[in-house]
Each structure stands twice: as structure tokens, then as C-alpha cells.
Amino acid sequence: MRIFPALSLIVIALVLSACQTAEEIRAADEARCSSYGFRRGTENFANCLMNQDLSRRADQRAFMESNNDFYWGPPFVVGPGYHRYYHHWH
Template sequence: MKPLRLLTLAAAGLLLVACQTPEERRAADSNTCASYGFRRGTDAFATCLQRIELDRRAEARSMRYSNDLMMWGWSRPIVVERPLIVRPK
């Protein structure tokens, strides 16, 4: 029981850490680009910020796709129609 409780607390902690406001995310991205050597206000800096955001969006799409695969497997739900033939009497 103790490992399960520890795992639950760790998962809750990770979820809380993952919650960032857009301003915090933008500041972290700006610091990342500055640490790469780009100067604020330049086109290269803007491109760096854009690439980080595009990477974040691609990661989110990938997670949605993998969640769909986990839920449905390789094949999506299929609608099967059965024709109903009605013969007059």
C-alpha cells in the first residue's frame, strides 16, 4: 500500500509542476533562447521562440495520437451496416 501512495503523490506533484501560465512558459522559452546565445529583439530570437512553440504543439499532437492508439488500438471504430430487406406480402 505504501508504494501506491507514494506513486500517487508523485503523480499529483508532477501534474502540479506541469501547470504553467502562458507568461511563465514564455519567460522560460525566452530564457532558453537566450541561453542558446540569441539576443532578444532579433529575428533569430523570434525564430527560436517560434520553433519551441511549434515543437510543443507537435508534442501535444503526438500525445493525442498515442492516446488514441492506446484507446482504440491500430484500428479505429468501424461502422458496419447490415441491409434490411423488406418484402411485401
């Protein structure tokens, strides 16, 4: 079965090529803020970069929360007054 190792390498290469480095993300954010008309080195440009980062983080949180059951399974009762949900025992 030589197909499995070759297929695995192809999948790994595709996954790694989809990742962006911090420098690439920063460059894309700077290009976007420049396209909005903000000039590099100004407070408005810095605020635009911050808003880009906050928006990205909010998207990541929303994705994780919407897929919480997929990653961690549904909540379940362990005993009286105890259940597991969002990594916390209550």
C-alpha cells in the first residue's frame, strides 16, 4: 500500500500551504488599511490594524463556539450538580 504514504504527504503539504505566517497576516492587514486610505504611522492606521486583529479573533471565537460540540462533544451530567461544558466542571 504505497498510496497511503504518498496521499498523506500530499494532504500534509496542502494543510501547511494554507497556513499564514504572522508576517503575511500583518502585511495583508497593512495593505487593507492602506487601501482604506489610512497612512502608515498615524493613530488611525494603528486603530485600523487593531480592528483587523480584533475582527480576526472574534471570527475565531465564533467558529470555536459554533463547533464546540464537534471538538469537545455535547455536555453531559457526571453526577448531582456536575456537568462538563466549555472545559469547566460546574
